[in-house]
Amino acid sequence: MIAKALEWVGGVDGFLELVDQRLLPGEFSTLQCRDAAQLYEAIRTLAVRGAPAIGVCAAYGLVLGMRNLKSGDGIEQALQTLSESREYLASSRPTAVNLFWALDRVRGKAEEFVGEKADAGIAALCEFILAEAHAICREDVEMCLRIGLNGERFVKQGSCILTHCNAGALATAGQGTALSPMFEAHKKERKFKVYADETRPLLQGARLTAWELQQAGIDATVICDNMAGWLMKQGKIDAVITGADRIAANGDTANKIGTYSLSILAREHNIPFYIAAPSSTFDMSIKSGAEIPIEQRPGDEVRSFAGMQTAPDGVDVYNPAFDVTDARDITAIITERGVIENPNIGNVAEHLRASPA
Amino acid sequence: MIAKALEWVGGVDGFLELVDQRLLPGEFSTLQCRDAAQLYEAIRTLAVRGAPAIGVCAAYGLVLGMRNLKSGDGIEQALQTLSESREYLASSRPTAVNLFWALDRVRGKAEEFVGEKADAGIAALCEFILAEAHAICREDVEMCLRIGLNGERFVKQGSCILTHCNAGALATAGQGTALSPMFEAHKKERKFKVYADETRPLLQGARLTAWELQQAGIDATVICDNMAGWLMKQGKIDAVITGADRIAANGDTANKIGTYSLSILAREHNIPFYIAAPSSTFDMSIKSGAEIPIEQRPGDEVRSFAGMQTAPDGVDVYNPAFDVTDARDITAIITERGVIENPNIGNVAEHLRASPA
Numbered sequence: 100m101i102a103k104a105l106e107w108v109g110g111v112d113g114f115l116e117l118v119d120q121r122l123l124p125g126e127f128s129t130l131q132c133r134d135a136a137q138l139y140e141a142i143r144t145l146a147v148r149g150a151p152a153i154g155v156c157a158a159y160g161l162v163l164g165m166r167n168l169k170s171g172d173g174i175e176q177a178l179q180t181l182s183e184s185r186e187y188l189a190s191s192r193p194t195a196v197n198l199f200w201a202l203d204r205v206r207g208k209a210e211e212f213v214g215e216k217a218d219a220g221i222a223a224l225c226e227f228i229l230a231e232a233h234a235i236c237r238e239d240v241e242m243c244l245r246i247g248l249n250g251e252r253f254v255k256q257g258s259c260i261l262t263h264c265n266a267g268a269l270a271t272a273g274q275g276t277a278l279s280p281m282f283e284a285h286k287k288e289r290k291f292k293v294y295a296d297e298t299r300p301l302l303q304g305a306r307l308t309a310w311e312l313q314q315a316g317i318d319a320t321v322i323c324d325n326m327a328g329w330l331m332k333q334g335k336i337d338a339v340i341t342g343a344d345r346i347a348a349n350g351d352t353a354n355k356i357g358t359y360s361l362s363i364l365a366r367e368h369n370i371p372f373y374i375a376a377p378s379s380t381f382d383m384s385i386k387s388g389a390e391i392p393i394e395q396r397p398g399d400e401v402r403s404f405a406g407m408q409t410a411p412d413g414v415d416v417y418n419p420a421f422d423v424t425d426a427r428d429i430t431a432i433i434t435e436r437g438v439i440e441n442p443n444i445g446n447v448a449e450h451l452r453a454s455p456a
Numbered sequence: 457m458i459a460k461a462l463e464w465v466g467g468v469d470g471f472l473e474l475v476d477q478r479l480l481p482g483e484f485s486t487l488q489c490r491d492a493a494q495l496y497e498a499i500r501t502l503a504v505r506g507a508p509a510i511g512v513c514a515a516y517g518l519v520l521g522m523r524n525l526k527s528g529d530g531i532e533q534a535l536q537t538l539s540e541s542r543e544y545l546a547s548s549r550p551t552a553v554n555l556f557w558a559l560d561r562v563r564g565k566a567e568e569f570v571g572e573k574a575d576a577g578i579a580a581l582c583e584f585i586l587a588e589a590h591a592i593c594r595e596d597v598e599m600c601l602r603i604g605l606n607g608e609r610f611v612k613q614g615s616c617i618l619t620h621c622n623a624g625a626l627a628t629a630g631q632g633t634a635l636s637p638m639f640e641a642h643k644k645e646r647k648f649k650v651y652a653d654e655t656r657p658l659l660q661g662a663r664l665t666a667w668e669l670q671q672a673g674i675d676a677t678v679i680c681d682n683m684a685g686w687l688m689k690q691g692k693i694d695a696v697i698t699g700a701d702r703i704a705a706n707g708d709t710a711n712k713i714g715t716y717s718l719s720i721l722a723r724e725h726n727i728p729f730y731i732a733a734p735s736s737t738f739d740m741s742i743k744s745g746a747e748i749p750i751e752q753r754p755g756d757e758v759r760s761f762a763g764m765q766t767a768p769d770g771v772d773v774y775n776p777a778f779d780v781t782d783a784r785d786i787t788a789i790i791t792e793r794g795v796i797e798n799p800n801i802g803n804v805a806e807h808l809r810a811s812p813a
Contacts, residue, residue: 124768294774297758297766299656299680305758305767313768320772321758323656324682325714329779332716357682359689363724364717401654401662401678405764409654410662411481411670415677417651422686 101282102268102311104152107159107233111225115159119146120269124310135164135184142191142198149270150344151239151377154197158232160188161205165225174213177221181206181228194394197379205231236272242377243273245435250280250340250375253433256289258337261327263296264355265307266342266375277342277375278311280433285317292318294336298355299324300400300418324357331368339365343376343432350426350442351388352376359422362429371430378434378451386444388423396420458639459625459668461509464516464590468582472516476503477626481667492521492541499548499555506627507701508596508734511554515562515589517545522582531570534578538563538585551751554736562588593629599734600630602792607637607697607732610790613646615694618684620653621712622664623699623732634699634732635668637790642674649675651693655712656681657757657775681714688725696722700733700789707783707799708745709733716779719786728787735791735808743801745780753777 105117108131115132121144122128130146132138138160141147147156164184168177185202192198205228212227213219219227254260266277274282281293293312298304305321312319322330330336339361345353352358352374365372385391398416403409410416432439432447439450462474465488472489478501479485487503489495495517498504504513521541525534542559549555562585569584570576576584611617623634631639638650650669655661662678669676679687687693696718702710709715709731722729742748755773760766767773789796789804796807 124771125765296682297656299654299682302766309771310768313771318772320774321767322774323713323758324680325653325656325717326774326776326779328717328720329713329776330774332779356680356686360682360685360717360721363685363721367720367724401680405762407762408482409659410678411667414481414666414670415675417677417679417683417687419683419686422683422689 101274101315104147104149104269105156105272107229107236111162111229115156115163117141117147117156118269120148120307121146124306132163134166135160135187138163139188139191142188149265150195150197151271152269153192153195154201155232155236155239155272157188157198158201158205158235160184161202162225162229162232164188165221165228168221172221174219174221174224177224178210178213181209201235204235239271240273242435243271243275243279246276246375246377246433247274247279247283249435249438250373250433251283251287253338253340253371253373254280254284254289254291255337257291259292259294259335261294261296261330261336261339261361262308263304263341263358263361264298265303265311267308267311269307269311270342275311276377277340278308280340280375281312281317282315285315292320294320294322294327294330296324296327296357297321298357303355327361328364331364331370336368336370338371338373340373340375343374343380344421345385345391346374346376346381346432347385347387347391348381348383348447349387349444350429350432350439350447351391352424352426352429352432353388353391353393353421354424356419356422359424362424366428372428373431373433374424374429375433378436381447381451383448383451388425391423393422394420458631458672461504461506461626462513462629464593468519468586472513472520474498474504474513475626477505477664478503481663489520491523492517492544495520496545496548499545506622507552507554508599508628509626510549510552511558512589512593512596512629514545514555515558515592517541518559518562519582519586519589521545522578522585525578529578531576531578531581534581535567535570538566558592561592596628597630599792600628600632600636603633603732603734603790604631604636604640606792606795607730607790608640608644610695610697610728610730611637611641611646611648612694614648616649616651616692618651618653618687618693618696618718619665620661620698620715620718621655622660622668624665624668626664626668627699632668633734634697635665637697637732638669638674639672642672649677651677651679651684651687653681653684653714654678655714684718685721688721688727693725693727695728695730697730697732700731700737701778702742702748703731703733703738703789704742704744704748705738705740705804706744706801707786707789707796707804708748709781709783709786709789710745710748710750710778711781713776713779716781719781723785729785730788730790731781731786732790735793738804738808740805740808745782748780750779751777
């Protein structure tokens with residue numbers, strides 16, 4: 100069964116249920132967020148992570164935020180509360196673009212709604228916000244599915260696929276991005292095997308991707324990141340599929356650190372290398388990968404693990420969150436709109452101009 | 457100061473003092489082995505590791521083994537005890553070639569000694585065994601130093617060196633193999649920086665190499681294994697130097713898993729790639745890397761860390777201890793005898809035939 104990262108349970112008085120990803124893979128447990136503060140903490144502490152999943156959660160968070168209203172508050176106060184909830188939730192993960200996008204979309208539409216229906220009461224506004232959050236969620240589910248349908252042909256019968264980090268169902272409201280083609284191939288009863296890079300330092304591949312694949316009944320094997328090249332050398336990898344954090348106008352792709360090395364190793368061994376990501380991942384304001392800023396993460400992520408020191412006190416650590424893969428080393432980019440083979444500045448622009456498939 | 461993995465303290469009634477590498481880098485503590493059982497446990501539980509270091513320890517272990525003699529035992533009983541100690545210590549790490557080699561050398565010479573000096577007493581035999589263990593230790597120290605002297609020119613002023621795993625002082629009786637050229641360059645007051653791959657799954661790079669470099673006052677930075685390619689892409693690596701576990705007659709080199717990927721990434725970025733290892737690492741019975749057997753290690757090394765589960769229960773793990781780097785991707789092999797540039801079946805054989813430098 101494909102995992103589900105999040106689900107709104109009930110109507111406007113319901114709650115947001117999340118898989119607590121901090122406890123995986125040792126323990127499967129869900130969290131119920133019944134107010135905005137609970138959701139804020141869930142996002143901040145990575146109980147839920149993955150840009151699309153966070154965006155959807157934040158939209159539902161605005162429903163929860165309306166519970167701060169007191170009886171007797173009017174519609175002006177409701178819009179004020181919505182705005183405050185937007186600011187509050189936006190500060191849970193300050194660099195998450197999807198988070199801001201989802202919050203602003205719901206707030207903007209809610210303001211329009213109130214503007215157009217001057218006599219709408221608070222109850223109607225809350226229903227409207229919930230409906231908009233549901234719409235964002237449904238669109239995310241649909242986007243994931245379409246990436247899977249567009250990419251499943253690259254997951255061939257009898258093949259071995261390598262993936263890095265977690266771009267699966269746990270990172271979205273649907274069935275993920277990089278893993279979605281694998282889930283679709285599995286639905287067609289194709290047999291294949293997936294190697295999941297454990298993905299240091301935070302081990303999202305070992306903890307989350309391997310768990311998701313196992314839950315779905317897909318043959319999964321965990322490797323350390325430094326083993327991928329040796330598997331390729333032995334002819335054991337037929338394709339690499341990863342997600343993306345940001346894609347420049349020319350197709351250069353920022354993704355979890357280690358993706359760049361995989362792209363070089365894949366080229367060396369004549370293995371196709373695919374990126375699977377929603378078309379919203381393209382940042383057309385960025386011409387090439389050289390302009391993509393790379394977040395540097397705290398050294399302590401590398402210096403210790405599970406409370407145990409793994410490197411000497413005070414030693415320097417280099418810990419970039421992402422690297423950039425050259426477009427020329429990407430066989431194709433799979434989006435919900437279709438597939439961009441040999442991505443470059445021309446066909447990327449064309450892909451984004453074309454109406455969605 | 458360059459770390460010292462082991463030291464015999466005192467005369468024939470002395471003890472073997474070891475850095476307890478299980479506790480590094482969190483705690484620096486030494487172990488004193490006063491009988492063969494203590495040493496056996498130290499080797500078995502990886503308090504001491506690294507093929508050359510284990511060989512030297514085992515030789516001293518035969519001195520400790522003689523303490524099992526009872527008063528009144530004769531020379532025959534002493535040789536019997538020596539033989540039993542040899543079997544016992546050999547079983548501490550069953551695949552360690554240096555361990556068997558050192559044990560057999562000491563036992564063989566001790567048997568010759570008794571054969572030639574029929575009137576030699578037990579005290580003289582024990583002194584002989586200690587002297588032979590000291591000789592093995594001195595030779596190891598000398599071997600390390602010569603690798604450093606032969607390789608230091610590759611550690612240039614202002615350069616950045618990448619290394620993998622631990623082939624340092626902690627793995628030998630001397631100043632290590634791969635790290636020895638760095639220690640020599642440091643003695644010449646050359647300024648350079650070393651990136652140490654943390655080296656999953658057992659983190660010998662983060663735990664041991666980074667600690668050793670820090671102790672020696674060398675500028676060290678720890679990275680996750682998946683970050684090396686991205687550093688190279690940014691022009692931040694000028695040379696890669698690693699150790700070796702076994703080298704075939706044609707120069708193909710088995711070393712810690714991840715070394716192969718580094719060799720491909722180094723070639724891609726036009727970075728020289730060096731192997732530093734004693735000439736005893738060559739196994740001329742093996743024509744090429746394809747014949748080198750690769751040890752598969754337990755999956756639990758990857759599935760959990762510091763008692764915390766990092767991958768789902770029962771998930772498959774692929775965990776090879778080593779991989780094989782093609783000779784054509786090795787710029788040079790540095791041994792105690794000299795340097796083999798562009799190693800191949802011809803110049804490897806010539807190097808080993810030539811008398812040591």
